[in-house]
Amino acid sequence: MARQGLGELEHQTMLALLRLKDDVYTAPIAEELERRTGRRTTTAAVYIVLRRLEEKGLVESVLQDPGAEGGRDRRYFEVTDLGLQQLRQARAAYTSLWEGLDTVLAKG
Numbered sequence: 001m002a003r004q005g006l007g008e009l010e011h012q013t014m015l016a017l018l019r020l021k022d023d024v025y026t027a028p029i030a031e032e033l034e035r036r037t038g039r040r041t042t043t044a045a046v047y048i049v050l051r052r053l054e055e056k057g058l059v060e061s062v063l064q065d066p067g068a069e070g071g072r073d074r075r076y077f078e079v080t081d082l083g084l085q086q087l088r089q090a091r092a093a094y095t096s097l098w099e100g101l102d103t104v105l106a107k108g
Contacts (some may be wrong), residue, residue: 006058006090012037014058014087017079025074026050048066050077061092 006014016032017024029050035042053059054077061077073093081086 006086007049009033009045009049010053010058011087013046014053014079014083017059017077018087023076024078025076029077032053042075058086087101 004099012033013029015030016036019036020028020032026047030043030046033039033046050059050061053062058080058081059077061075063073063075077083
């Protein structure tokens with residue numbers, strides 16, 4: 001698979017998935033993104049991003065029955081090893097780009 005960069009929402013969604021850890025489905029991811037970024041994020045937008053990430057092999061999902069709780073089935077997501085690798089590469093690239101800019105950004 002060719003290496004593809006992560007879009008901003010893809011990157012943020014994967015980081016939210018890692019923060020939330022277990023039993024992660026669309027609604028809590030959208031809430032975490034809003035809490036962390038301060039930007040409104042719809043569950044529909046998050047679901048589209050998750051499906052795109054799954055097509056790239058960066059996340060995987062499983063559809064689970066709600067069991068005794070009742071309600072609808074939920075699709076739970078987790079970051080794959082390839083996804084972790086992509087996040088590490090993105091972090092290294094951003095760290096390199098930010099390096100040495102403290103004085104420039106401190107001005108004004």
